[in-house]
Amino acid sequence: MKAAILESFGKPLTVTTAPEPAIGTGEVIVDVVAAPILSYANEVFSGARKYLLPPPVIPGCGAIGRVREVGPDATKLKQGDWVFCDPTVRSRDDALMPDIVLQGWSARGTGGQKLQEFHRDGGFAERIRVPTENAIPIGDIDAAEAGRWCAINTLLIAYGGLLALDLKAGETLLVSGATGNFGSATVLTALAMGARQVITPGRNEAVLAELSRRFASRIKPVVLTGNGTQDIAAIHAAAEAPIDAVLDFLPPSADASAARTAIMTVRPYGRVVLMGGVGMLGGDDLTLPYPWIMRNLITIKGQWMYDPRAVHTMVGMVRGGQLNLDHFAVTEFPIDDVNNAVSHAAVNNGPFKLTVVRH
Incomplete structure (x- = not known):
């Protein structure tokens, strides 16, 4: 599959062929249609923000896509479902104090870094593997609107x-x-x-x-x-x-x-x-x-990030008309042009401006 890889901090992303993600129990493979580029992505990739994102890695924080394959324990998700790939991945072995990683972006603490060793690669690729609970249905959408739906990444x-x-x-x-x-x-x-x-x-x-x-x-x-x-x-x-x-x-x-x-x-x-x-x-x-x-x-x-249940009610506000995604001006780039997309996001970082990589 095609992917953009951060080989080391301070270098441009390299667009190349990467290994396909392999599915396991408790996981979902999603065909990425659009992935947002955060306005400060250039500061992350340069190393200025000192994020815990050990290269080489496929970066990207969140994505909109369609389910390609589900694990054996999925009971509702099915192939073809439109989903938001929630980058906020939580460890499953401590409900009281779960470790957290932003898949493809950063980790928090020693436990987060350990979690990151597995849930590592983000959305700047044709496909992404996410925990089952992080592939959250958003209902049917027009593929042309996938980029605009990336706005929920910030809104969440x-x-x-x-x-x-x-x-x-x-x-x-x-x-x-x-x-x-x-x-x-x-x-x-x-x-x-x-x-x-x-x-x-x-x-x-x-x-x-x-x-x-x-x-x-x-x-x-x-x-x-x-x-x-x-x-x-x-x-x-x-x-x-x-x-x-x-x-x-x-x-x-x-x-x-x-x-x-x-x-x-x-x-x-x-x-x-x-x-x-x-x-x-x-x-x-x-x-x-x-x-x-x-x-x-x-x-x-x-507060860091959001409760997992927030995605469902956020989607509900969009579907119910209380929250209008049309406020966002979306600029889309193909994955081959990802470095220009990162530069564009840094300059166009004001309110309701959204830069997206399309696949």
Whole structure:
């Protein structure tokens, strides 16, 4: 089969013939139709992000495709089913604290690296082997729409944070990092879930204006100055109600003070979920006042990826019309042009822009 291989960090991907994946019990082989290229893929492949992705490896985080072959323990999946290949693979021998690997992308901890030795190759290939539970049916689609369905790869991460927040219809949410790829996906998903209003602080006035154009009065953009006291006051002035929850998606390049400002806007008894990359590349820690957290009964939680059941309800929101994938502008590249696709994704990394490899 044809595949793009990362032979070593800092080198372009090599498109070549790779061995066919072999199926086993508890696994599914999927014919990949489209695979998303994350906006920061160039930073992963260069080694700048220092991801645990030992080359040589077929990279790629998630895919849309059709079932080619199922293992003997599959009871519902059948050949030809359209599925989302969920890259979030969990170990099966510890339900309480499962190890996690992002297949074709990264691993977490020693256990994750051990899991990665088997669930290693990602979606930049004609076929992929995934655990049975990671081949999740999405219903029949037009093959031409497979690239657009890759958007759920990003939306699911946002949705995972919103589920961790226990966001309820009618609540007011602040999205820290709303002008980025994951942050803007959070805005779209929160509105689909029935948020009363989404507060979108940021410094990129052009992107804030674009969010306002898309979602009108359901969002409240706030241009940040960098002065924490002034910015908190401006956010509270913009919100029509107390801010029930904050979801942070600021990237590794962001200063911790921006995340701190966002968190400090939440109401007493409010909830905060952290999913961004603040501090990953060095810089100040996120310091928050102990008395404020304690006396205001603030809940602060970290979240990585999403609960496996989230895929089913996310697909349900798309099928039910609450969440419209047409917000995403999709640019597709053939697998032979994968390196140009990676460069394109890095430059076109704004809200609702999606780069895809087609097979």
